[in-house]
Amino acid sequence: MAMDADLVTAGVLVIGDEILSGRTKDKNVGFIADYLTQLGIDLKEVRIVADDTDAIVEAVNAMRACWTYLFTTGGIGPTHDDITADSVATAFGVRIDHDPRAVDILTRHYQAGELNEARMRMARVPFGADLIENKVSSAPGFRLENVHVMAGVPSVMQAMMDAIAPTLRTNSALLSETIDTGVGEGLVAEPLRIAQERHPEVVMGSYPYLRDGLFATKLVLRSREQDKLKAACEDIETMLADLKGQRQAQI
Amino acid sequence: MAMDADLVTAGVLVIGDEILSGRTKDKNVGFIADYLTQLGIDLKEVRIVADDTDAIVEAVNAMRACWTYLFTTGGIGPTHDDITADSVATAFGVRIDHDPRAVDILTRHYQAGELNEARMRMARVPFGADLIENKVSSAPGFRLENVHVMAGVPSVMQAMMDAIAPTLRTNSALLSETIDTGVGEGLVAEPLRIAQERHPEVVMGSYPYLRDGLFATKLVLRSREQDKLKAACEDIETMLADLKGQRQAQI
Known part of the structure; x- marks a missing residue:
């Protein structure tokens, strides 16, 4: 797609069989769409894929190449069907292992004896990634280059977005009428x-x-320039008033 | 992705800037996911793209090649930003023009003088497509090979799904516990x-x-075979009961 090279863009990748089966109704896309619009980042594409390594790797690599940022949600819990971290490592071709910083966070969060092997899976982070803080339930997300990997539980994802937001480059605000x-x-x-x-x-x-x-019908007009937005709105409103006048004249 | 060749699969493509900006919260994905699950069709991928010809063409061609069926929603209204029909024609490399069957439907629906040039845009259908009936507001969707093009307004999309459903091949029902x-x-x-x-x-x-x-945590188990599903459920419930016993013994 032809694209302003300076424009800050984003893609969102939702990972999870439960969304595709209809069992869970996704609430993260709408939240992230609002959040990015308010920050001044143009969301350009969303994909929802299954808990399937090939599907995740393909989507991560296609989307991270297209957009300034990629945000993923889902698949970073402790169970065998949580394969996002490993799939992102595969997409980047980097190693993945228990990350000492993440292990430290989990060790401080759980009582002695609670941090079993399954929960330790949540400390698996691709080599070279930064952690994303999780104020709700401690197990961190991570950022690798332009890819931000977040939890699927909405309250946790939202806390992670708040942690990420100050690090993001944004466009000048898009005005809307x-x-x-x-x-x-x-x-x-x-x-x-x-x-x-x-x-x-x-x-x-x-x-x-x-x-x-x-x-x-609602019309939505968007521009980064207040005067151009105002002129376009006035022009449309004049035409709509004329249209209304014509329709009344017919009666 | 490795895939059972006989399995009936689907992709959904949502088209519209308003979803990506957060202004409109999509309700169609959840509805279609439920609908296809009940029919016995495996939804494998969802994409949401902007009102942009290149983005639509790329997604249509990628998704129709991957899945048994592709369902699109949005972008088939009368205004200049409704470019789905033309984009699908471009994706297939076929001509598009006012379809006599669609013109006839619109002519019967609108009062004399109401069917202006903009509304006539809704009769533009790619060459070789079948129409999809719209019981709500008349302007039809269309099917071209395995691609079903539907409206974005939920009530209209739902009426079109009901019109399409009897024509679809389905898997044996997927049982779930x-x-x-x-x-x-x-x-x-x-x-x-x-x-x-x-x-x-x-x-x-x-x-x-x-x-x-x-x-x-909820566990969801799915199979097409009742006896295998039952055996797996019983096995898990036994292990969970043992786990509960162990935890109570610790107290």
Whole structure:
């Protein structure tokens, strides 16, 4: 994809059979999407894959090459089906072993006798990675180059995002205006097309929704420049007012 | 990925900037995941991409080659940012134009004078595709080979899934049992690992969740064979009972 080289972008990779089977409804994508938008990072792609080494390795390597940052969620717990850390090590072609810093964190967290072999799996970290703090349940995530590996439990993932956020490069804030047109997409399409041609530097989207059984449309305009955003909004609102006038004249 | 050649699999491609910006929270993935699981089709991968021709073409071609079926949602409305139909035509290398069957449906649905140029965009269908009925708002989706192109508005997408379902090939039903262990993943990991080794034909997953501030774990076992599923469940329950006995003996 043609892309502004300076634009900070992101991909999200959700790992877990339970999302694909429908048993668990993912809440992490929506949270991360909001979070990145507020930080000023453009989320460009999400993938959800199974607990399958080949699927994870392929997705990690495809996505880390495309975007400034990749964030993964899921598959870093103590059980045999948690294979994210090993798969990320395979994707990067680096060794993985019990990390002394992670072992230290788990040793301090668990009572004597509680830190069994399964829980020690959570200290397996690819060689060369930094740890990501987990204020909720201690077992850390990790960052390897531009890939941030986080837990799947939403409260833990959210704590990890808070730990990561100060380290991320961001774009200047993307400003956004929403216009609720009150009419169907078919009526606003032509004014919107004209406005998009007149204001190419403002990104315009149209989002249909059902209200009282009828389709209505919200328009969302986005730009990094306040004056350009304002001019485009005013232009559209003028056209919508004209449209309304024409429709009333017909009655 | 190594895959049973007879297994019926699916991918889902969600198309829309509004999901990636966080403005709209996707509800279609969870619905389709449940729907396919109930039908007996294994959902293997989900991607969410922007309203960008290159991104859509790349994802459609990658996913339709991997899975038995690909289902897309979003980007088939009347506005300039709805580019899914054209992108799918590009992905297949086929022509796209106003489809007489789709024009007929729209002509019957709209009052005289309402069917403007923008709405006519919704009749653009790639050459060689079959239409998918839309009982909610008439504008059809379409199927081209193994790719099913559906609307993004959930009620419309759901009506289209109902129209598609009878045409799909399915696996024999996947049976599932859930065991709520009441203890953290770290304690159930070893019995689960042993059970997985003993019952390789049963797929076992472990899903941690927070209850009253403590981590607990649900185990989900899946198989297409009732007797194998039952044997694996009994084996795990015996090991969990032994574990509970040991912990009580320690007190």
